[in-house]
Amino acid sequence: MNSKASMARPIPRPADSECEELFARFNSAFFDGRIPAYHIRVQADPVLSPGGRGYHDRKGRTITLLLLPRPELDGTLVHEMAHASTNDYHGPRWVNEMRRLFRRGAPLSELDLRRLCLRPNDGVQCPPLADSWGW
């Protein structure tokens, strides 16, 4: 066995159709099916900017996701779907939508759980709510 290859541990890449099924499942479970159909693309490179995990193109009805191990990938998809159901910003409207999704049991990424301070018992200092957090 090639030890280098066994250490590389590539992230399994889901097929586009698998992601679109995930989108349809989340749409029905957490958004009451109100988000119009989107094409979901997964890419190995950061999306739009360094560290960028996702982008939602309302006009082109496409959500682009950075290839991440699951369940972080699922959480990033929910993040972008929350934009699709509200607006393109991380302001109060989107934050409230994310809180609603959290209460409803949607899978949120570790990053968003921390950023949105949805784990009140982990001792994290919650940032004040702002219209622009630079992410």
Ligand SMILES: [Zn+2]
């Ligand atoms: Zn966002």
